[in-house]
Amino acid sequence: MKSDTFHMSMLFDFYGELLTDKQKELFDLYYNEDLSLSEIAEHAEISRQGVRDAIMRAESILRDTEDKVGLVKKYSGYENKLIRIREEASYIAGVNSGLRNYEIAKHVDSIISTVDELLK
């Protein structure tokens, strides 16, 4: 039954707080800790079917929310792209350390600090 783990982890990062504490716990053990349904059942002292139902219910809440809200689709690639911008800016800073152009240095610093605000 396991769905795409990476996608499920992303949905959980964005919308996990919409789940109950119990759903969060079981979902986390299954998708982030990679325990089997049987292992989780033993740990949580409920039936394997109970674990399965709870996780499927949680998946359905996360998927339905994403279908309506679409924020994972919109923002999930943001962080990597921001890191790329930061790298490009650092590269310009490196080239400019030979040129010593004050205007370039100032604007590169501003790009890096703005990216850092967005990444924090």
Add this chain to the structure above:
Amino acid sequence: MKSDTFHMSMLFDFYGELLTDKQKELFDLYYNEDLSLSEIAEHAEISRQGVRDAIMRAESILRDTEDKVGLVKKYSGYENKLIRIREEASYIAGVNSGLRNYEIAKHVDSIISTVDELLK
């Protein structure tokens, strides 16, 4: 009863699809079109109190979702900061048009195109 219009519009932009069509319609007329409760009541052919209840219910869904998920807080300032990064990069391109440094030009172009991907 009107809450901060700007904040409510942001919440609506992010989470509006979690509302029913009716809630969306009334909320939009009140917060985006700035109609009064009485005007909306007349338009929708329901009581003023009915309009008020529906909008308060919609507000509560949007606020509760933001309290749990926090994506407006996290992402609402993103666009302005990305535009600022784009401006700084254009400024560097301008300085570099005198210097004609190929490496700087290449990395500035890459920053601008990555920002444009994030803004689209």
